Structure formats: C-alpha cells, structure tokens
Amino acid sequence: KAGVTQTPRYLIKTRGQQxxxxxxxxxxxxxxxxxxxxxxxxxxxxxxxxxxxQRNKGNFPGRFSGRQFSNSRSEMNVxxxxxxxxxxxxxxxxxxxxxxxxYFGPGTRLTVT
Amino acid sequence: xxxxxxxxxxxxxxxxANSTLRCNFSDSVxxxxxxxxxxxxxxxxxxxxxxxxKQNGRLSATTVAxxxxxxxxxxxSQTTDSGVYFCAxxxxxxxxxxxxxxxxxxxxxxxx
Numbered sequence: 001k002a003g004v005t006q007t008p009r010y011l012i013k014t015r016g017q018q019x020x021x022x023x024x025x026x027x028x029x030x031x032x033x034x035x036x037x038x039x040x041x042x043x044x045x046x047x048x049x050x051x052x053x054q055r056n057k058g059n060f061p062g063r064f065s066g067r068q069f070s071n072s073r074s075e076m077n078v079x080x081x082x083x084x085x086x087x088x089x090x091x092x093x094x095x096x097x098x099x100x101x102x103y104f105g106p107g108t109r110l111t112v113t
Numbered sequence: 114x115x116x117x118x119x120x121x122x123x124x125x126x127x128x129x130a131n132s133t134l135r136c137n138f139s140d141s142v143x144x145x146x147x148x149x150x151x152x153x154x155x156x157x158x159x160x161x162x163x164x165x166x167k168q169n170g171r172l173s174a175t176t177v178a179x180x181x182x183x184x185x186x187x188x189x190s191q192t193t194d195s196g197v198y199f200c201a202x203x204x205x206x207x208x209x210x211x212x213x214x215x216x217x218x219x220x221x222x223x224x225x
Binding site: 033035037042043044045048055056058088090092098099100101102103104106107109 | 143144154155156158161199203212216217
C-alpha cells in the first residue's frame with residue numbers, strides 16, 4: 001500500500017496570508033490527525049478527523065481549521081499567518097483513531113516571513 | 114493534561130552498543146506508541162504498546178502501565194538508528210483523552 005502523502009512538501013508564505021495543506025491517508029484508513037512540530041514546543045496535536053467529523057481538537061487558536069472529505073483525504077487551513085506558525089506540519093492516518101497504529105506522512109515545512 | 118517525560122535527552126553511542134530509552138507518563142493511558150524521526154523529518158512507527166513487551170528485530174519495547182513508564186531497547190546499534198525517538202501517549206481521561214501527547218524526544222547519535 002502507498003503511504004501517507006502530504007502536499008506541498010515545502011511552502012513559504014508571508015504574514016497575514018492563509019495556507020491550505022493536504023493529507024492523503026493510507027487506503028482504508030478513516031482517521032486523520034494533524035500535528036505541528038516546532039523546536040520550542042515539540043510535537044503538538046492539532047485535531048483529528050474520522051468519517052468527515054472532527055472528533056478532537058488541540059489547544060490552537062481558531063485560525064487553525066481542518067476538514068475531511070468522503071474519501072478520507074484531509075486538509076488543514078491556517079488563516080492570517082503569523083511568524084510563529086512556521087513549523088513542520090505532520091499528518092497521521094490510522095484505521096479508526098488513536099487506538100490503532102498511527103502512520104505519519106513526510107510533513108509540510110511551512111515558513112512564514 | 115498528561116505529562117510525558119523522556120530520558121535521556123541526548124545519547125551518543127558507538128556502533129554496536131546497546132541502549133535503553135525511557136518514557137515516563139503522569140497519568141493512566143489508553144495507548145502508547147514509540148516513533149523514530151529520521152533526519153528528514155519522517156516519523157516512523159516503531160511500536161504500538163499500551164502494555165506488555167514487543168520485539169521487532171534489534172528493537173524491543175516494554176510498557177508497565179501500572180507504574181506509568183515504557184522502555185525502548187536498541188541492541189547492536191547502527192548508524193541508521195540515529196535520529197530522534199519519541200514516545201506518545203493518549204490519556205485515559207480528561208483533556209488528554211482523544212489526542213496523542215508527545216514527549217520531548219531522545220536524540221540518538223550513533224558513530225561508526
């Protein structure tokens with residue numbers, strides 16, 4: 001099976017802009033989670049989607065949002081970008097949620113200037 | 114929320130050496146996973162191990178949920194084992210339920 005794919009792999013944006021990142025899970029996986037990784041805060045949970053519904057959300061401002069489509073592909077959106085949003089954004093897929101092994105994509109490295 | 118502490122923060126080994134990485138967590142967990150992040154940022158799932166012991170080649174892991182810790186053993190280390198090892202848990206209740214909380218990681222460097 002193909003692994004988790006994320007697009008784009010690298011992105012440079014300017015403060016105030018918005019960005020959309022995409023994640024395609026492993027075939028058959030219905031859960032997609034998103035994480036932000038920064039040198040200062042480490043890996044932090046953003047949200048998890050299952051069957052097009054957001055089941056859980058981490059402690060991030062409302063500028064961070066996401067959605068999941070009927071084919072389980074997921075997107076996350078960050079509006080009004082700030083310098084502190086520069087990070088590696090990782091998505092993980094699993095069969096049905098956190099009670100199953102999580103498989104991560106290669107990540108999208110976002111730089112905000 | 115649940116706290117996850119990993120030790121040691123850094124570990125430098127010669128190829129062929131063995132090592133033990135530790136993960137302590139502050140509350141009951143539903144599940145626990147170990148990951149290896151390679152130098153390119155890719156997180157690789159090593160073990161899904163909420164309790165008990167598992168082995169996969171040179172790697173093995175043990176979780177003692179009642180004592181709130183997990184150990185990752187690496188035997189006969191190779192340079193390709195270098196990278197950051199993360200422990201991640203899902204808390205059994207409260208604000209930590211339904212999300213993975215990661216430790217800060219152990220940076221492993223294996224010299225030839």
